[in-house]
Amino acid sequence: MPESRTYGRRRSLPAKADNVPAAVTPAGGPPAVVTGRVVAKGGEPTAMAGWDDVDKVASAAGGDMYLKVTENRTVIKMLADGPFDVYASHWIEEIEEGSKSVRCWGTPECPLCAIGDKAKRFSACFDAVSLEDPDYPVMKVWEAGIKIARQLKDIATDSKRGPLDRADLYFTIRKETKKKSVEYTLERVKERDLDEEYGVTPLSDEALAAFVAQRHEYGDKVKETLDTEAMEEIVGLLMEDD
Ligand SMILES: [Zn+2]
Structure with missing residues (x-):
């Protein structure tokens, strides 16, 4: 049962290797597929598999695919040495239904740039494992x-x-909300200090490898690029306003 790549699919693994029967791959076998799905022997989904759709739909609806940075330090493990997607976005207050944030085409042809709207928000997207709940990365x-x-x-x-x-490197990230701005603080943490400083057990090699197998490829997009027609509609909205 091949899994198609679905952005926003909630992927998770217990921290300890002995808790990950569904993700363990026999030596020499295909890469493990990591999902929250409960799978019966033989690969047939059990009745529990319906819960997977709950997560999938919730994520597709803008749910929990993104790391939520809070005032509390969250321990994270980076899964690659760089972002898989980098983009700027326009903020269009006039959009009433759907996201007001619109991905800039990043070229001079971008219809929103062309009418003088500036893409002000920068985003770099990284795959990371959140250890906010250390027992449930x-x-x-x-x-x-x-x-x-x-x-x-x-x-x-x-x-x-x-x-x-x-391998031995983790990070913590937290935010601080000031009067008019939000500041983020990033810190490096050595694996050997994780337990003592944060009460977090490092990921097992197996769990880490399984997460890495699920990461995005460079160039994958989490925020879709709107086509000309959709962009023209937004331009129309802005023009109406003037
Ligand atoms: Zn643009």
């Missing part, structure tokens, strides 16, 4: 802004501190 898309993206780049390109997905 979950794969997330971490959408970082320009400041954090630059810090990550500095670490990634520093042979002493990087790469981001170095």
Whole structure:
């Protein structure tokens, strides 16, 4: 039963290797598929598999695919040494239904850039495992802004501190809401300090490998690019306004 790649599918694995029967791959076998799905022997979904759709639909509806950064430090494990997708987006207040944030085409042909609207928000998307609940690590898309993206780049390109997905390297991220802005604080954590400092058990090699097998490829998009027709509709909205 091949799994098609679905963005936003909630993927998770228990932290300890002995708890991951569904994800363990026999030596030499195909890469493990990591999902929250409960699978019966022989690969047939059980009645429990219906719950998978709950997660899938909730995610598709804008649910929990993104890492939620809070005031509390969240321990994360990066799954690659760089973002799989980087883009800017326009913010169109006039859009009443659907997302007001519209992905810039990133070329001079972008219809919104062409009418002088500036794409102000920068996003770099990374695959990361959230260890917010240490017993229930979950794969997330971490959408970082320009400041954090630059810090990550500095670490990634520093042979002493990087790469981001170095085996013994974890990070914590938290946000602080100030009067008019939100500030994010990124810290590196060595695997050996995880337990003592954060009460978090490092991911087993098996669990980590299974998450890595599920990561996005460079160039995958989590935020769709609207086609000319959809863009023209938005341009129309803006023009109406004037
Ligand atoms: Zn644009």
